[in-house]
Amino acid sequence: MPFDFSTLLNVLISGLMTGLVYGLMALGLSVIFGVARVVNFAHGEMMALAMYAAALLFSRFRVNPLLAVVPLGAAFFCFGYGLQRLVLRPFVIRPQHSQFLLLLALAVVITSTLLMVFGPDARAVNLDGLLEPVVIGELLLDQAKLYAAVVACAVAAALFAFFRLTYTGTAIRACADNWLGAQIVGLDVDRLYAIAFGIGASCVGVAGCMMILLVDVTPGSGPAYTLLAFVIVIVGGLGSMSGALVGGVLIGISEAFGGLFIAPSAKSMISFALMIIVLIFRPRGLIAEKS
């Protein structure tokens, strides 16, 4: 099937934009794991929760998801902070897999609650104003994807700035690098871990608002996003923030092309194959870098 240049370019850009949203979600996981050392198995479920929340705000209160990022981002920050401080902190001393299982339990609880509250049908948000694509020469850019990508970039940039330039951000990075040393120097590690988790969770909150503009959500969407986040983070390097974004874009593009050349439903196979390969040969990821 010969595809002309403009189709390929459009698919590439489309995948890139979606990939940036994936990347933001995975960035959250990267921060959570890189700092708080939590393997957040409920990450995808949190994403689904965010998507439902954005959909609800839209259907009930007519809040544009692009604006809902602010309240939802804040709400998810609190949720993440509380989760780490109150629930996960006692688990630091336990073997790693028991923390994993606790989050698995949380994932199950979130999924079943969503099922109970919203029912099994899919939900989506369709903004009438975003139906027309933006035309730039050969490119037909989907408006929703464009705005989503821009917001994702903005949030990621803000995060980078936070971690590099602010005192708290630097302190968090210090914790991640050297837990014991950070305590000796007098940093309140518990609080910083909780803040990091909060930041990671708010990334998911924002990403969810963006994602609901692009695809619909069902209660069972969680696991797919969890796996996607892990694929991205593992490919890009666990704990590496830039790796998460790059990984997200990579996955977004490969999914887009996979959907074009193979079959739309098979596109995740590429992601999983990639993850399996990276897990086996280089668990540190393709672009490993200590955050």
Added chain:
Amino acid sequence: MKRRAILLVIGVFGLLLTLPLWASPYTVSLATLFLFFAYAGQAWNIMMGFAGLLSLGHALYLGVGAYTVAALYDHFSIGPWLGLWVALALCGLLAAAMAALAFRYRVAGVYFALLTIACAEFARIGFDHFTWVGGSGGLFLKVVEPGRMDLLNLRGPPAMFYYLILLLAGAALLLSALLLRSRAGYYWQAIRESEEAAAALGVNSFRWKMLAVMISGAMTALAGMFSAFYYSNLFPEQLFHISRSIEIILGPIIGGVGTLFGPIIGAALLTALGDGATEFVAAVGWDVPGVKQLVYGIVLFAIVAFLPEGIWPALARKLKLFQ
């Protein structure tokens, strides 16, 4: 094992043996479900509880086992009692391959768990496109004469399936007990406690871990076969889905990983609670899907947080079964 414990086991087994004679069809189907998870949980327990390897993708073996036997039956009219050997071999090899790769490249702990999930998901999507076995539309097994019992082809009334799974669960219990007391059991526990010390005492941890993984995978294949013929239909979305993997691990974790009776107690508790919750909610008038899963999630959370060793060890102490 003390007399008390043995008497309890015999009593419960006797009860289960006569169940179809006095219980309602609904109860029989519920008991079938309980025994299915007791069996699958014990298979998983060998890998996790005995050898310490966390697998969250056991649905892979469920699906491959189910599809292997079903496809052989459907396309070549090969009876399930023959087909199951192919399924056992296939799943054993599959498990061995994954384990070998993982051990060779030092994929451990959480990474290993993620690897198992990825493999199951890969299979799920793969089988969705595997048209020879029906793809996403599913594979349906012929029911030649409804009502008539054909043990050779596993076609028959629910009672037949009930006794089959009871037999399987009992055999799994026996196997676990024998394994625990054998060299394998000792070595597995040693590897789980301290691989370094075990190696210094002559234990080739690679070989023994492989054995655990292969046995676990092969046993789960049988559960897949049972599932295929009990429901008479197979869908990749259901068989390979991560929910199946999670359901399999719930019993052992809640009952007590690494113990002999943990998976059984856990499966019993979950089946009872899940059904009870659904009934209660329906009685109140709230016909909402997802209640069962919510109960599962809450119980899992509670156990992992407050009683990580599982219910069975605490229960056994209370009942003074081993003192």
Added chain:
Amino acid sequence: MACARTQAEAVPMSASLAVQQISKSFRGLQALADVSFEIQPSTITALIGPNGAGKTTLFNIIAGAQTPDRGAIVLDGCRIDGLRPDQICRLGIARTFQMVKPFAGLTVLDNVVIGALSCCTRVKEARQRANAILDMVGLGPKRSRASALLALPDRKLLELARALATRPKLLLLDEVLGGLRPSECDRMMALLRDITEREGISLVLIEHVMRAVMALARTVIVLHHGEVIAQGTPASIVREQAVLDCYLGEPLRV
């Protein structure tokens, strides 16, 4: 002790071990440099030296937990460097760890059974052997206790018993006397002497307890900064200037 496979193996043979020019470095730091010595059958050899001298690294290399950069380890004429720890155990070298590693979830008896399984084919025989060894080291009454509940002296005995159960020809003991009170020390020393004299097993001890070194060892090897700076009888090495220098400030109580 029970469970002999063949008549020829009924009495455990002792072993001679030759360490030949072993060198090992970690990321630029030279842990061992050209270390060579020999262990004679049925003897007690002590390996001493300040902390960080490379003693445990040497044990790890002999036992197969690490591979040397250069050099060879020869056991009874066969090279064993590069083999896995479990293979080396089956060839007759057993070891204990400086930080004891009991199988915490198992009983004392089961811990030793795992050691015994390396030389016994049947679980029943392994249990018999384990019981016998526990009696020998004096842990008999505590055989059903959870190993996690043992106090340090008993943990050290358990570690020793486990290693003995593998029917070794050579036993590497890493600070087995560390943290013991003098009376417990005496008990352990008597046990070690017994093991060598009665069973013929060679012992190599990493030790800081000098009176034990002086009393037990026929040969003492002194390691400092990864190099052998002295070898000889306890009486002779005490007088060597190099040894006194490296222990400067630390009185050698004899």
